[in-house]
Amino acid sequence: QVQLVESGGGLVHTGGSLRLSCLASGRTISSYTIAWFRQAPGNGREFVAVISRLGGDPYYSDSVKGRFTISKDNAKNTVYLQMNDLKPEDTAVYHCAARVGLPRTSDSDFSSWGQGTQVTVSS
Numbered sequence: 001q002v003q004l005v006e007s008g009g010g011l012v013h014t015g016g017s018l019r020l021s022c023l024a025s026g027r028t029i030s031s032y033t034i035a036w037f038r039q040a041p042g043n044g045r046e047f048v049a050v051i052s053r054l055g056g057d058p059y060y061s062d063s064v065k066g067r068f069t070i071s072k073d074n075a076k077n078t079v080y081l082q083m084n085d086l087k088p089e090d091t092a093v094y095h096c097a098a099r100v101g102l103p104r105t106s107d108s109d110f111s112s113w114g115q116g117t118q119v120t121v122s123s
Contacts, residue, residue: 002027002098002112009094009117012086020081020117022096030054030074033103035110036081038092038119047105048094049081057103064090086121093118 008020022034035050048068049060055072069082079096094117097110104110 002029002032004096004098004112004114006094006096006114006117009119011120011122014087014121014123016086016121017082017084018086018119020083020094020096020119022079022081022114024077024079024098028074029072029077029079029098032098032100032112034070034072034079035097035099035103035105036070036079036094037097037107037110038090038094039116040092043092045095045107046092047107050103050105051079052103059103059105061105083119086119088121088123091119091121 003026005023036048037045039045049070051058051070058070067085071080096114098112099110
C-alpha cells in the first residue's frame with residue numbers, strides 16, 4: 001500500500017497562487033494514477049484533477065480548468081497541483097489519492113488517501 005502526504009497549503013488572497021505537493025512512500029508513484037480531491041466544510045468530497053500512472057492524460061473539473069495544473073515527477077515520487085488565480089470558493093482541505101488502473105474522477109475508485117492540506121483563500 002502506498003502512503004501519501006500532502007503539503008503546501010496555506011492562506012492566500014484572491015488571485016494568488018499555491019503549489020501543493022503529494023509525496024508518496026512505500027511504493028513507487030509510477031505504479032499509480034493520482035488525483036486531487038477537495039472538501040469544503042459542510043460539503044462532500046469534490047474531484048479536482050487526475051493524472052495517469054506515467055504522467056499523461058491530465059483531466060480537470062470544470063471549476064478549476066485553466067487555473068490549476070497537475071503534474072507528476074516519478075523520479076521524486078511526487079505529484080504537484082499548481083493553483084493559480086485562486087478564488088474564495090477554492091477554500092477547502094485538499095487530499096491526494098492513489099489508485100491502480102486508469103484515471104477516474106469518483107473518490108470511491110481510489111484506495112489510498114493522504115490526510116490533506118488546508119487551502120484558504122481570502123476575499
